[in-house]
Amino acid sequence: MKLKQVFEGVFLLGDQIATKNLIKGRSYSEKIINFDGKEYRVWNPEKSKAAAAITKGIKNFPIKKGSKILYLGIAQGQTASYFSDIIGNDGIIYGVEFSARAVSDLVIACENRSNIVSIKADARKPEDYSWVEKVDVVYEDVADPEQVAILLRNCEAFLKKDGYAMIGIKARSIDVTMDPKKVFQESLEMIKNKMEILDYVTLDPYEADHAFIVCRSK
Ligand SMILES: C[S@@+](CC[C@H](N)C(=O)[O-])C[C@H]1O[C@@H](n2cnc3c(N)ncnc32)[C@H](O)[C@@H]1O
Known part of the structure; x- marks a missing residue:
């Protein structure tokens, strides 16, 4: 091998x-x-959108040793555990999750990973976790009709100048009636107004009707 x-x-x-x-x-x-x-x-691309995006050939992956990350929709921490491996003990992940059940599973799963901080909060309300410091990367994986607006709001509040954002877009959560390609184009347009797009891939065959975008603050 x-x-x-x-x-x-x-x-x-x-x-x-x-x-x-x-x-x-x-x-x-x-x-x-x-x-x-x-x-x-x-790191199984069928279980993690970030792994699927890497497998699909994104050219930019801004998570590095020592990175500070705001993770929106961290769930039980499956993908975050790989980010935790990459950033090491000099980095930190602030993981926002609104499901109490997922947060309690996250706390158990990550008890040995001191670089993951769990925050039970709604990512639509960044003011509820305003104590979080400025970060290098905002990562978002929430299924919400407003998911692009949520990303941009959190970037405005927490992303460092020249920081990066990554988002897994679920077309069916944004508009179940619209052609996924149109949903992705509209999402790209919204992001382009505020950030520079570095990568855009669809995640098939790993996740149907999903896209993944990597961008940088302007
Ligand atoms: C697809 S799962 C995330 C999977 C996880 N990112 C991973 O790869 O390991 C989406 C998660 O986002 C959470 N979520 C959805 N909307 C949210 C919101 N507004 N604020 C915080 N968490 C949210 C859900 O409870 C769910 O756990």
Whole structure:
């Protein structure tokens, strides 16, 4: 098997993408590969939109060692656990989630990951977590008709100058009657008014009617 770095902290092991486990011996239910004395966690594109976007060939992935991230819709922390591997203990993830059940699962799942802070709040109301510091990256994965507006509002409140945002867009949540391609175009237009688009990919066959956008503040 060959190891190749595709982005800082993201590797191709054979034909699977993976991150180096920050908490050796601890995993969710993902496959673990031991390679060259190190433990890697396979990042399944069918279970994570960020992994699907990397597999679909995005050229920009702004999460790095030491990054500070605001994660909107962190759920139980599956994708966030890979971000946690990449940023290491010098970085931090502020994870916003409004489901009490998901937050309690997140707290248990991430008890050994001290770089994840869970925040039970509604991402539509950034004023409720205004104590969060400025971040390098805002990542959003919420299924909400207003999901682009929610991203932009949070970027305005928390994103550093020259910071990045990534969003997984679920067309059916925005407008179930509209052609997904039209939903994606309208979302891109909204984002373009405020940010520079760096990457745009659809996530099929991993997620039907989803797109993923990477952008940078203007
Ligand atoms: C698709 S799941 C996220 C999966 C997660 N990002 C991952 O890849 O591991 C979407 C999550 O967003 C949460 N959510 C939806 N709307 C929200 C809002 N307005 N504020 C906070 N969380 C929200 C849902 O409760 C759900 O847990």
